[in-house]
Amino acid sequence: MKDSEMLSFIQGLPKTELHLHIEGTFEPELMFKIAKRNNLEIKYADVEELKRAYSFNNLQEFLDIYYAGASVLIEEQDFYDLTWAYLTKVHEENVKHVEIFFDPQTHTDRNVSFEYVLNGIYKALEDGQKQLGISFKLIMSFLRHLDEASAFKTLEQALPYKDKIIAVGLDSSELGNPPSKFKNVFKKALDEGFLTVAHAGEEGPSEYIREALDLLKVGRIDHGNRCLDDIDLVKRLAKEQMPLTLCPLSNLELKVIKDLKEYPLLKMMEHNLLVTINSDDPAYFGGYMNENFWGITKALNLSKSQIAELAKNGFKASWLSPNEKQTYLKEIDLYLLNN
Ligand code: HPA
Ligand code: ZN
Numbered sequence: 371m372k373d374s375e376m377l378s379f380i381q382g383l384p385k386t387e388l389h390l391h392i393e394g395t396f397e398p399e400l401m402f403k404i405a406k407r408n409n410l411e412i413k414y415a416d417v418e419e420l421k422r423a424y425s426f427n428n429l430q431e432f433l434d435i436y437y438a439g440a441s442v443l444i445e446e447q448d449f450y451d452l453t454w455a456y457l458t459k460v461h462e463e464n465v466k467h468v469e470i471f472f473d474p475q476t477h478t479d480r481n482v483s484f485e486y487v488l489n490g491i492y493k494a495l496e497d498g499q500k501q502l503g504i505s506f507k508l509i510m511s512f513l514r515h516l517d518e519a520s521a522f523k524t525l526e527q528a529l530p531y532k533d534k535i536i537a538v539g540l541d542s543s544e545l546g547n548p549p550s551k552f553k554n555v556f557k558k559a560l561d562e563g564f565l566t567v568a569h570a571g572e573e574g575p576s577e578y579i580r581e582a583l584d585l586l587k588v589g590r591i592d593h594g595n596r597c598l599d600d601i602d603l604v605k606r607l608a609k610e611q612m613p614l615t616l617c618p619l620s621n622l623e624l625k626v627i628k629d630l631k632e633y634p635l636l637k638m639m640e641h642n643l644l645v646t647i648n649s650d651d652p653a654y655f656g657g658y659m660n661e662n663f664w665g666i667t668k669a670l671n672l673s674k675s676q677i678a679e680l681a682k683n684g685f686k687a688s689w690l691s692p693n694e695k696q697t698y699l700k701e702i703d704l705y706l707l708n709n
Contacts, residue, residue, distance in 0.1 A: 378552055379430025379674055380663045380708055385462065386467040387648055387659055388685035391511070391541065391613035392449075392491060393473055404451065405442040424654055429433040429573050429624050430543055432654060440476050449490025457498035459652075463660045466698065467688055469507040470495075471539055472523050475516060484527040492534050492693050504683065507689050509567060512555065514547035521555040521700040536689060537565035539592065540582075544574040549581035556586040564688065565589050567615075571596035571628060576603055583612070590615055590687060595626060597643075598634055608642040613687030618666045619657050620650035630669035639676070644686040661675060667699035678706040 398417040405412050415422040426432040443449060460468065463588065477487045482706040495506045510528055512521040528535050536557045540552060549556075549568055556566055568582040572593035579597050582588045582607075594614035597603050607614070616635070621627045638645045657665065667677060686699040 373668075375662060376674075377660075380660050380667065380677060381464060381557050381707065383464065383678065383681045383705060385467055385659050385683075386466045386469075386688050386698075387462065388469045388590065388613070388646055388684060388687060389460050389617055389648035389650055390456075390470045391473065391651050392456060392470050393443075394436060394455055394655075395459075395653050395667055396439050396443075396452055397455065397653045398456055400451065401439055401442060402450050408444045408448070410442045410444075413438070413538075417478055424623075426496075432624055432651070433542060436651065436654060437476060439472075441480060443477060444482055444486075446486040446490040446493075449487050450494045453491045453494035454497065457494060457502055457504055460658055461498075461502040461504060463658055465504065465659050467537075467685070467690060468495075469503045469509060469688060471509045471511045471541065473513060474539055474542065475513045476511060476519060476617060478524070478527070484524075487573045488531060488534065496520075503578075505694075506532060507536045507691070509537045509539045510535050512552060513542040514540050514551065514569075515543040518552055518555050521552055524560070524561055525555055525562075528564075534565070537589075539566070540570075540586070541592070542566035542693075544569060544578065546573055548574070548578050549586050552586040560587055567592055569593055570625075576600040579603060579607075582702055589613075589689075591652060592622075593617065594628075595621065595634070598637065604643065606643050607644075611644045611686075613644045613646055613683070614638070615646050615648050615687070617648050617649065617650035617655075618662050619652075619655045621680075622665075625653040629682055630665050631667060633666055635666055635670060639679070644683055644687055645680065646687050647680050648684075674709070675706060678702050 398420045474484055478484055498504045564589045566586050567590045568586050568588050570578040570582040570594040576596045576599045590613040590616045647662050649658050649662050682699055682702050685695050
C-alpha cells in the first residue's frame, strides 16, 4: 500500500489522546513569543539553536530542558495560549477527545498562582470544546522528584476545583521515585473522589507498575513498557483490561527503545493488552498523534485494521461515558469498512 494512502487513513481516523503533558506541547516559536512578552531570557539565541538542544539520552536530560522551557509561562494568558495552540494543532489531526496532564508544581514553585495555571488551561479547553468540538478531561500530575508533602499541598489547592480536575497523576523522574512514595497522597485523592493514573515502567522496573496498581489504585498506566519483564503482570493487566498509554516517539527520543522497529506493540497486542497510542510531549519528540501512529505503522508494517484497533482502544480506555464510547467505536468500524 502506498504511504500516502496509509497517511490519509490515519489522518481521517477519529482519535483520542490520553497521555499528553500540556507543558510538552510548548513549541519553540510560541516559547520565544511568550518569553519576549514576559521580558524573560531564553538561553538559546533563536528557535533553531533551541531545537538543536532537543537531543536526549534519557528521561532526565529531557526533563531538564522541559522544565526550563515551561519557566517562561507566567500569566493566565500564557497557559491559555499554550493550550489553545495544542488544540488547534490536534484538531487538524482529527483528534476528537483529549485527557491531558498539567504539572502545577512546575509553576507554583516559581510563585505562579495555581489559579492562573488552571484557569488558563481550562478556558482554552472549554473554547476547544465549543469551537473545535474536542471534548476533554483534565488530569493534575504530581512531580515525583519532589516530596509527598509538596504533593499534599498541591492536592489541597485542587480541592475547590473537583469539577474541573477529574484525576491525579504522577510524572517526572521515575527511577528512585517509586509510586509507594506517594501512597498517602493518592489515598487522600481517592477519598476526595479523584480518579488516579501514574507513569510507571517507562524507565522504572515492572515492580513500579505493580505498586501503581496496588498502592495508587490507578485506572490507567502511563507508558508501562516494562510490564513485559514480568509475564504474570502482563496476564493481570490483560485480564483487568488495564489501559497502557504508550508513546512511541517519546520512547524513541528518550532511548527507552533503540528503534521503532523493536517497539513491542504487536507482542503487547498478542497478549491482549489494552494499548493506546499517544504523543506525551509532542513539541519535543517530533510529532503529535498522526506522527506517532505513522511512526509505528511504518516501522511495524501495521494494517488498517490494526491501526483502527489502536484508535478504538483509545476510546475504550478513556473516561468518556459508555454511550459516547459506543458512538466513536461504531464510527471507527464504519470508517474502516469504507476506507
Ligand atoms: N515521563 C515522565 N515525566 C514526564 C514525561 C515523561 O515521559 N513527560 C513530561 N513529564
Ligand atoms: Zn508522560
